[in-house]
Amino acid sequence: MAAQRLERQTRAQSEAVVYHLPPGEASAKFQQVVDQWREEPGSLIEVLHEAQNSFDGLSKPVIGWIAQELGLPREDVFAVASFYTMFATEPRPRYVVRVCDCLSCHLADSDGIIDAIRDAARIAPGATVSDDGLFRLETVSCLGLCDQGPAMLVNLKRYGHLTPPQVKEIVSGLQMQATVGRSAP
C-alpha cells in the first residue's frame, strides 16, 4: 500500500512539471510548426522530425514539451521517439553519417567504406562518435541506392559509388567546413 501511495505521489509530482522550449528563434518557429500539425491526427512522427531539425536531438525537455502540447502521455512520445532509428534522444553531432549496409552495398564492399570513415573521421573501433564530436557513424539497413552502392547519407545528402579515397576527401571537406563555420563571427 505504502509503495502504491508513493508511486502515485511521484507520478503526480512528475506530471506537475511544466516544460518550456529554450528561448530563441528556433523555438518560435517550432511552435508555429506544432500549431500547424496540432489538429491533424497521428502527426506525432512529423512533429518529431521537425523537432529534431529545430533542436540538436530530441532531449527530455523537448519530448516533454511536445507531449504537453499534443496532450499525449510523455511515455508515449518517448516510446515513439526511441522506436525509429532516424530519431536520436542524445545530442546530435553536426554530421550524422549513415552508411548503407544492405546486401547490394555489402557486395560492393561497404565494409571498406565504414573503415575509411572511421580512419578519416577518427572514430575509435566500437565507438560511434568521432573524437572531435563532429561525426556520428551509423549503419542503415538499406537506403534504396542499391544501384549506386556503396552508398551513404551525410545528414540527408546522398553519396553513391563511393571509394575509400573519395570518402576521405568528403570527410576532410566536412571537417574543413566545420572549422570555417566555427571561426565565423
Add this chain to the structure above:
Amino acid sequence: MTELVAYRNIGKPDSETLAGYLRNGGYHTLAKLLREMTPEQVIETIKESGLRGCGGAGFPTGTKWQFVRQATGRLKYVVCNADEGEPGTFKDRAILEHDPHLLIEGILIAGYATGAEAGYIYIRGEYEPGWLALKRAIAEALGAGYLGDAVCGTSFGFQLGLRRGAGSYVCGEETALLSSLEGKRGIPRLRPPYPANEGLWGKPTLINNVETLARVPTIMEKGAAWYRGLGLNGAAGTKLYSLSGHVRRPGAYELPAGITTRTLVYEHGGGMRDNRALKGFCPGGISSGVLSADLIDVPLDYEPLAKAGSMLGSAAVIAMDETTCMVDVAIQAARFYVHESCGECTPCRLGNERVLELLTKIVVGAGSWHDVHTLQELGEQIRGDARCGLGQAAPLMLLSTLGRFSKDYQIHIEEQRCPTGACSLRHLDKRPQGVMAR
C-alpha cells in the same frame, strides 16, 4: 522496345511538375473516367488487367479494391505505401522523385473506385528528394483542382496527406505502416481483421504500393487487354526490376513481366562484372532467399519462382558472382533482421539473434554440423511462428543458403576457412551497430 507503364514519363523534361505532367496527357484519364465510368467498371478493368500488388505479396489489385468497396462504413482511406525498404529495392524512388503526379492520379482513381475520400502517402524518412517532390506535387494538384472538394470539377472529393516514416523497415509491412501513420510505434497488427475492413483508425483502408498505383492511369487509358498482353511466359503487363549486385549495369528497369533472370542480367544488365560466373541470385530482395545459378531461366513471375522455392517479392534481383561466400550472405541477412525486428514477437526478436550468433560461430571456424542442424530448426520455427510477413520471411535467406549452398558451410566447418575469402568478420568489431555492439 518495351512499352512503358510505370516509368512512362521518366526522363521527359519537367516530368515532376504539373505542367510537364499535363503535357504528357496527365489527369486526362481521371477526368474522363470520373464522368463516364462507374466505380464498379473501374474495378472490373483493373481485375481484367491482371494487375497484382507490386510491394511484394502480389495480391490481385482489383480484388483488393473490391474488398474495400464492399466494406461497410462511409469513411474509407487509400494509403500509398512508399516505404520502399526491402534491401535491393529502389524502383519506386524514380516515380516519387520524377513523376509524383502519376502516383497522385493513380491514388485518385483508386479512391473513386473504392469509395474513399481521403488518403495518405507514407514515404520513408530517408527519401528526402521524393518527399519534397510529392509535397510540391500535392500543392500543385490542390491548386489546380485535381485534389480537394471537387476533383476535376465533379462531385468526387479527395483529400491527400503526406507523412514520413523515420527509419524502420517493418513499417513497410502494411499493418505496421498503419500503426506508424497513426503516430505510434510501427508494430504489426494481427490479421484478421484485414485493413480492407478495419485499417487506418479502424476504417476500411486500401493499401497499395507506389508501383501498383502508378500503373493504374495507363491501364485505365489503354485498356485491360492491352496491359495484359505486355507480359511474357503467361505473366500480365510489365514489371519494374531493381537490378543490383555484381552486374555491369545495375539499375531499375521496366521490362515485360515474366522475363528470365538470364535476359535481365545478360541483356539489360550488361552481364556479370569482370566476366565472372554467376553463383546465385535473389529474385525479390533478401526476403526471397537465394537461388542457384542453374535456375537462371525460370521466369521472374510469382508462380514459377514459388515452384523453384523462392518468390518474386518486390522483383529486386541481386546477382552474386563466384567470389561470394553464401555464409557471409546469410550473416548479412541475419544482421539486417536483428537490427530491424520490431521486437514484438519472440521468434523474430530472439530467433534472429540466435541465428546470427550461430552463423558467426561458423564463420570464425568454431562451428559444427550440430550448429547447422540447430540453424535449420530455428529457421523453420521463425518462418512458422513470427507474427508478421516480414518476420516469417526473415529466415528464408538462411534456409535457402543451407539448402542450396551447403558446400560453403561444409568448408567453413570442416576446413575452418572461407571458400572465397569474402567473409566480413574482420569488420565486425569495428561496426557501430553489429553483433558485438548490441
